[in-house]
Amino acid sequence: MHDAPVDGYRSHDSRSHDSRFPGLRRRGFLAAAGGAAGLGALALAGCADSSGTSADTAQADAKPKRGGRLRAAFAGGGASETLDPHLSNLFADAARAKALFDKLADYGPDLSAQPRLASAWEPNAGLDRWKVSLRKAEFHDGRPVTADDVLYSYRRIADPEKTFRAKASLEPIDLKASRALDERTVEFVLKRPTAEFPNVLAAFGAYIVPEGAEEFDKKPVGSGPFRFVSFAPGKSAVFKRNDAYWDGAPYVDELEFIVANEESARVNALLGGQLEYAHELNPATARAHEGKGQIQIVRLRNSAMQAFAMKTDRPPFDDKRVREAFFLIADRKELVDGALSGAGEIGNDLFGKGYEYYAGGLPQREQDLDRARKLLKEAGAEKLKVTLDTSPVAAGFTEAAAIFRDQAAKAGVTVEVRTGSKDSYWADILDSGTLCCYRSGAMPIESHISQRLLTDSTTNATHWRHKDFDALYQQAQSTKDKQDRAAVYERMQRRLYAEGGFLVWGFADWIIGTARGVRGVAEKAPANSLDWARFDKVWLA
Template structure:
């Protein structure tokens, strides 16, 4: 079958599965495309069998969550909160399973100069409290993350918004400088739209417009939600109810899916992928991704305020060993910046390798002596403590002593990350370079985990992000982002040795589309909305 015909049949199968075309209509289309009648009928029956059906309970076992979590979207961190945001809330736009930006609460958007963006709101959207969506809800929800006093994790992302106002049913964003990628920013899970009253939202009220209504919220333990009868997406949110269960321990999470206590788990330990793949009731969903594991050194704290010490650490790591032993090959080496080969402007800069002589040279030049403390917990990712031990072992070959400090899983993200001078972290990555840089590396974001905000290199980096954001010439933009990646790899505080695949295990009793999103785990963190109980 040629590709064009193959694509046509695939589209018709999807339309049949979602009720957009009848069984007879599908068969006739297939016959017209030259498919034999028995084959066409078989395909029709298979597609109908896989069609979404309403009902059932989806239980997700998630390797994240803390008792210190809150319902305030400004504080969200980790996969459990990403799923939570998309469970009960919606954004103006969303990234679909193919990575394309598509309408959600906004039906369309446009800009003539990339500095003024107009979003037209969709009609007929209702919040769980019965309120109808208005531009005022959008304005109040976005403003919740803005302002000098804001502690929002996406403060850096929204700092580019100079003004936001209503124009009839439209919402108009005025940016401080042009940004061709700005609509992508509005799909961030922190920026869900909540109902407003008197110009403000109830950030911890848990009321949204999403497919499910929150019934029980036990942070770090369990979240229970039921289907919203008036959800504006009639072809989504198929389950009667959804439960998000925090199961931090990888072995406990694995046992839960094998015993049928949950229907899907995220963050499958690479060491157990082959074991779970042999379980006849389970499917393994694996996708290359922008997910990367980092060991951020805070440059505002001694001894990591020393360039030569940071460079010594970066040169003292056997990156391929980490990919082989921690990821078991389910990923690729990183180069101390957050832009993966999946990103549009990934730069081909020389790969940093283990170099004991240069590591020793920079370490001696730094003047440091004594052990470096590296705080680690598997709350960051499965195998994080083992990865820290491997880094300590390779560093010892260069004369650098590293003491791995095992931190408790619970409270790790509130008590250790973004506080201790050197720790273990991870990022799911972002679809665009500007989004990634603005989330974790620019001088105005709360999540700048390396505190790399000042100095000649940092100043140049921050200027580049602003310049590239407004640059519409693709070649020039590529050059700017390449320079930004080089600056981070050289002077920045992040040791980023590996990019990991997203690996999930799903019960065969759960149906899902053929295209599984790779922007977040569990189908772009939208499994509760996109999946269904298989018939």
Template sequence: MELSRRRLLKTGMLGGATLLGGGMLAACAGSSGSPSMGSSGPTGAPKRGGTFVHGISGGSSKDSLSAFVINSASDFGRFSAMYETLWYPTADYRIEKKLVDEYSVNKTADEWTIKIKAGVEFHNGKPLTAEDVLYSLKTLLDPKTAAAYAGSLADLDLVNSKKIDNLTVLLKLKSGLTNLPEILSTFIPIIPVGYNPAKPVGTGPFVLKEFEPGRQTTFTRHQNYWQHGKPYLDGLTLIDFADENSRVNALVSGQVMGADTIEFSLLPQLQGKAGVSLLHQETNSFVPLQMRTDQAPFNDPRVRQAFRLLVDRKALNEAAYLGHARIANDLYSPSDPLYNSALPQRTQDIDKAKSLLRQAGAQDLHVTLTTADLGAGIVSLCQAFAAQAKKAGVTITVNKVDQATFYGPNYGNWLFSPNLTSPADYFYTCQSSDAPTSTTNFVHFKDAEFDTLYRQAVAETDPTKQKDLAHRMQQIQFDRGGYIITGFYDAFDGHSDKVGGLKPDLSGLALYRYADLWLA
């Protein structure tokens, strides 16, 4: 039986109980359940053999094999093939155990005892042990690693964390974290002691064969993979594409077997094509327009408020997503029970936006919006926003760069830019975006009141008090945050009709669950 994090808190099961077998913590699916779309591709028993070729947006000479550097879809593809985490999100975003066998947590949620699965092997044949888990966490937190998600474990007390036995570790935290499994389920890979990113090995379903940065990565199946019978594929190839038209054409011609998150304007090119199917996924994914709160003009919260009021959300979603999106309110994780649905839906108000800009001394404002062809309607979103801003006398120059430039040294530092985000629950998304310890805070949001509330909320074991704290946090984000979030878009993955094992994913990342894929 699955138990949500909040039910565990309510029933007192956090009080040092050991959770065996099916006891897990849930993430953002909440009451929404599984996505409503149906599965796609052939049905029946999975078949063994063959190589799946995945066409991925992006890729450049700066592509990485490191388990800790994930700046693009191409990097994420390699991560998904080679590495695994202690917990993982399911397709409907429940958090389940991956490399964990069982665990227990104390009443204050600052001491977690974790037993890992026996019999797990790395690609080089080395058995997974407790030392590897501690080494992985130490490597993540080492500044020399430059791990993008190191901030998510800033509260880990490495000095007092220790090995209990060959398969068990005790993780001590500087303060309570009720959502530790969520944090450990994303971009916190388990690597072996002595890991070399130039010759990487993990416990994942595929073993690296060849890597050509910006072009192609090939893998072979992990013969001793711990999940019996998986992966079904003998091989996996990731091909990078610099533009969306080329990627879609490659799918139609059969050069690739899958292309995730198809640009909405290109969907007609795939509909009705022989041998090609579309997997339609309702997601909680969104494309935030990120305003750097530490630089002019966005260092003034009145300007940020004005920009949010420039948006006709329904019209913008139609332009960017062709209607395949739900209206958003500049906040994330709408299906998390902690989501503050009581906040009024923000609508376009040009007069109020103009008034706020006048108060900020920012009339006749000129701002550059830097974007790239990243799929998911991103370029259309930017262009539509620029057109709407003109009504308030704001000039937005859309600076479209290539993907290598967008994901280059300035990634995360553009003054105004979009991004692709596939959130987990509220606290984890907050932790990875604008919490006080976040290292991927692309809006550079810093707010003392918000930081204090965050620390209190993640340590709070009373669900009613925790919800109140989360609502107060969201009020701050709503009033003075740095994100413009207009909609939660559906994802359409194009794939050969011979690809099996696909099912809708709340994250929109179905094609990246490589261990589940098979070819008819």
């Protein structure tokens, strides 16, 4: 698994199917959100109803109603699925965890951290101690959410004997030194200055559970908007409304998650009235049904970065002139139109378009084959031959590789496309090869830098290792003033734009289908963010 849910979700194979929903077959899958997967400027396209008006308009005009059961279909992980929120690796896991549990913070539409169970946070002058205040909230069994629950949850996640999803994200915290100041105040002691500490609180899988909780599949107790009713791994889960939820009771009475790996099965069940919400549709499906009145199509813009990753520590990409030439070879619109079927927008060789701290003022890079040839000649690489690793591990990968191969030929570069295993692709590309297809779901730009672009980053696919770049990151994390910090992040992005290893050619839409009567689906919600799959705010008109 590669950074799921930020970059992708890997499920276990399961080929059984639910007799109540004969069209819903299940099989293994991998997708991006994200982080999981998946995962920028998140304007949501209008969803058409039978009158041709957008669902956004319909939702704005509709008054929320209470009642009913919402049935939502996701691809799943078979019999090994769990409701343990610290083990969330699938989109289905993440959506179920969000329904039952809360985090201290979560990501807004621009991937900035927004308070949830935490009502406020405040650092000391050195940015290495943070005081976090908890809002008044209760678990489903009536117990208050306390500082001890928070510390227990984080220490459980950090258990060196376990492989919980958020473990790496919590690494900056010295959990032995951190303490409860009172029932609703936690003092987190950090190992180093961390200006973006709220991102840690919002980390994927960093859910708060009751102190001592270990069993989650039989009767999980959280503080989320829904309470547990039943769970059949690989088949379905049923939850009911939590009327005492601190952020307001959900509108629907019940929420049912149904496992359906086949996209066609999810669509057919939606068309047949067996579902109200179908996660992860492909662009062809969206085009076939958008504006036709049978179902609503929701497009979550800029949800997944699409890129080619060049290894900057080995020939030919250890020469920055070759990297710049490849930036100029790419026809980004052709890649978006061909590999994503037009369901996305072009990129500019930087992660996080539209997210907090994104350097949006840099010129949009265009194809320039003459300049590319000139740079290659200067680098002594006029008749360059390279291998591009790809795999059907993610939508559009093999198509993007073929399109770029043809684009490169126009600049005199021979690209040999090599197709790898879906099962081992993400592990293989970390250290092998020189050029590969890459994608990432939504995460803060700071997290992208720390996880992928520092000398000691564990998922550094471009092998971008520069001590002065590392020092800029530490400078940003030691800078309390947000405007000054943003200026440091812009310096880092300008350098990546000029000579980095990620050729970011596009940002894919994440596509969801809903029944015509569904209202309240968030308009700006990349996968992995707070409002994605937030069913407590959805109602049935």
